[in-house]
Amino acid sequence: MRDAVPGDGGRRPRRVLAILMTALVSGCGPATQVESTATPELAAYDVAPVPRDHVRDGGTLRLATTEFRTQWNYWHLGGADLDTARILGAMMPWLFRGDQNGRVTNDPAYLVRAEVTRTRPKQVITYELNPRARWSDGTPLGYRDFQALWRACRGHDPAYQITASTGYERIESVRRGTNDRAVVITFARPFGEWRSLFSPLYPAKAIGGPAAWDRAWQGRIPVTAGPFRLERIDRTAGTLSIVRDPRWWGARARLDRVIFRYLARDAMPGAFASGEIDTFDAGSDAAAYRRARQVPGAVVRRAAGPDFSQLTFNGAAPALADVNVRRAVAMAIDRRALARSSLAGLDVPVRLLNDHAFVNTQQGHVDDAGELDAYHPDRAARLLDRAGWRPAGRSRRKDGTPLTLRYVYPLSAAASRRNGELIQIMLGRVGVRLELRPVPDSDFFDRYLIPGAYDIAPFSWIGGPFPISGMRSIYGRPRGTDPQQNVARVGSARLDALLDRATGELNTARARQYANEADRMIWAEVHSVTLFQRPQIVPARRNLVNWGAFGLSTPVWTDVGFRRLPETR
Numbered sequence: 001m002r003d004a005v006p007g008d009g010g011r012r013p014r015r016v017l018a019i020l021m022t023a024l025v026s027g028c029g030p031a032t033q034v035e036s037t038a039t040p041e042l043a044a045y046d047v048a049p050v051p052r053d054h055v056r057d058g059g060t061l062r063l064a065t066t067e068f069r070t071q072w073n074y075w076h077l078g079g080a081d082l083d084t085a086r087i088l089g090a091m092m093p094w095l096f097r098g099d100q101n102g103r104v105t106n107d108p109a110y111l112v113r114a115e116v117t118r119t120r121p122k123q124v125i126t127y128e129l130n131p132r133a134r135w136s137d138g139t140p141l142g143y144r145d146f147q148a149l150w151r152a153c154r155g156h157d158p159a160y161q162i163t164a165s166t167g168y169e170r171i172e173s174v175r176r177g178t179n180d181r182a183v184v185i186t187f188a189r190p191f192g193e194w195r196s197l198f199s200p201l202y203p204a205k206a207i208g209g210p211a212a213w214d215r216a217w218q219g220r221i222p223v224t225a226g227p228f229r230l231e232r233i234d235r236t237a238g239t240l241s242i243v244r245d246p247r248w249w250g251a252r253a254r255l256d257r258v259i260f261r262y263l264a265r266d267a268m269p270g271a272f273a274s275g276e277i278d279t280f281d282a283g284s285d286a287a288a289y290r291r292a293r294q295v296p297g298a299v300v301r302r303a304a305g306p307d308f309s310q311l312t313f314n315g316a317a318p319a320l321a322d323v324n325v326r327r328a329v330a331m332a333i334d335r336r337a338l339a340r341s342s343l344a345g346l347d348v349p350v351r352l353l354n355d356h357a358f359v360n361t362q363q364g365h366v367d368d369a370g371e372l373d374a375y376h377p378d379r380a381a382r383l384l385d386r387a388g389w390r391p392a393g394r395s396r397r398k399d400g401t402p403l404t405l406r407y408v409y410p411l412s413a414a415a416s417r418r419n420g421e422l423i424q425i426m427l428g429r430v431g432v433r434l435e436l437r438p439v440p441d442s443d444f445f446d447r448y449l450i451p452g453a454y455d456i457a458p459f460s461w462i463g464g465p466f467p468i469s470g471m472r473s474i475y476g477r478p479r480g481t482d483p484q485q486n487v488a489r490v491g492s493a494r495l496d497a498l499l500d501r502a503t504g505e506l507n508t509a510r511a512r513q514y515a516n517e518a519d520r521m522i523w524a525e526v527h528s529v530t531l532f533q534r535p536q537i538v539p540a541r542r543n544l545v546n547w548g549a550f551g552l553s554t555p556v557w558t559d560v561g562f563r564r565l566p567e568t569r
Contacts, residue, residue: 042348043303044100044304045552046302046538047548048548050545052558055254059256060255060256061544063280065262065263066264066265066412069081069087070219071218072084072219075162078161083260089555090258091226093199094107094554095198095201099553099554102464103465114128114195123186123190123506124187127183127185134249136223136225136247137203142180143181143182143184147174149201155479160210161213161214164472167503171188171191172186192468196466206223228242228244228557230242231257243256243257244256250558265412267412269287269288272295273291279541283537284415290345293539295539298539298540302549303550304360304536311528312459312527313330315527317455319404319405319455328384329405329432330380332377332381335352335531336375337426343535348535351533356368356530357516359463360533362463370520404432404435407434408448408453408457413458417436460534461474475490477492486527490525495521543562546561
């Protein structure tokens with residue numbers, strides 16, 4: 001599954017799922033010094049990598065996050081977003097690591113091995129867990145933890161509010177292997193991206209049952225199993241702090257402490273300039289980028305991100321229930337103008353993304369947009385005429401009702417606001433009125449996208465090394481009243497079947513082919529329109545190492561820290 005980022009927003013590490021922001025802030029000043037070259041070419045990652053023995057032991061890293069989360073069960077419907085994934089990555093078991101090229105390997109702190117041990121008559125995966133791996137209460141990680149997460153996420157019991165069941169619903173059984181640390185997983189139907197499952201892993205006794213699923217992780221993180229443990233959640237100060245866990249069995253973390261401070265995006269550049277935080281994600285905010293380059297002792301790390309910016313259309317909204325109206329609205333929006341506006345001043349190429357499955361730099365990317373690739377206001381006007389929305393003065397009406405759409409975006413997402421103003425002008429040319437509705441950042445997902453209280457919403461899906469399995473929860477038909485990640489509420493049985501075929505294909509080349517066939521259907525249904533692959537632009541203190549623009553790679557929390565100073569005699 002994917003995570004979303006409000007405004008400039010996100011996907012889960014498989015494709016992360018919660019919503020982050022397209023946008024950002026304002027600032028001023030001429031550019032000065034920057035560590036990365038200001039060329040259009042972006043690296044796969046830019047994190048100032050150094051060996052562990054070059055990292056100073058100790059110190060506190062101060063990071064900025066965009067929302068003060070209350071639900072720390074990542075698999076819960078209210079729990080998954082990019083910030084949550086980043087924080088939990090330091091404390092909870094993520095069984096696999098991705099490198100800058102998207103290659104995935106076992107994390108030896110948790111896994112001795114994990115492999116396909118049989119494909120016929122059914123796919124079987126065997127995990128052998130590190131015998132030293134234990135939860136913070138002393139309980140060893142084991143097969144019961146896998147069982148509990150599977151039972152919650154497979155989608156059989158509506159009492160479990162989940163982000164998505166993708167992959168889990170294909171599992172037939174999770175059982176004990178040769179001992180409690182051996183896990184044997186049998187799939188009823190094959191699942192190609194099986195490594196996307198069970199990360200993060202949770203302890204069985206803390207998620208077993210719908211009550212624990214909903215409440216055990218509400219406002220707290222009761223059990224951990226990582227190089228850091230929770231120190232304090234301070235809602236008054238808007239901070240969450242974690243400290244090195246002395247019971248961690250892996251490589252000792254270099255940092256003593258990490259403090260996550262919750263800030264509106266437009267406050268981050270100022271906090272970085274004043275020394276209150278050590279790094280932040282500037283997203284697509286050219287003003288924040290320029291301001292960060294002026295800060296003494298700072299560098300800007302840049303990479304091609306796995307994320308993409310897009311506009312989702314609410315197919316359940318009365319005005320957009322007709323696919324021809326959605327198609328007309330898409331044709332009336334100049335996507336290239338939006339991309340140029342969003343990326344102006346960032347020293348990156350302006351290139352549209354025309355694939356919902358893969359970003360431009362990812363293997364498998366194909367241009368699938370078809371007729372929606374270009375800006376066609378004249379054709380849009382004709383489609384609206386045929387759909388019964390006739391010109392009436394400066395707007396269109398049908399049965400006396402004006403064609404008015406709600407563009408809902410996070411309050412601090414300045415880029416989303418600017419794009420909304422551009423879209424307002426574009427749609428006005430074809431007689432569609434667009435109302436700009438800024439909402440509190442923390443409400444954007446839970447109170448507007450999930451309930452469907454919007455018509456058009458800008459955010460980014462956050463990607464990773466498992467792009468195909470994430471498509472099912474975003475573009476598959478919603479089940480009942482729960483949209484899972486398909487907040488557009490647009491889909492079809494044919495698309496579901498093709499997504500299932502792509503997800504179940506064990507041959508990577510064929511899986512990519514099926515994913516792009518599905519993408520062409522997603523464009524045809526006008527579920528959403530993609531805009532551009534989002535660059536990662538991360539200002540940081542110059543001495544902060546093994547941290548920055550990660551691209552497809554996974555942070556190695558044990559190695560993050562500040563560069564060791566040369567010894568003096």
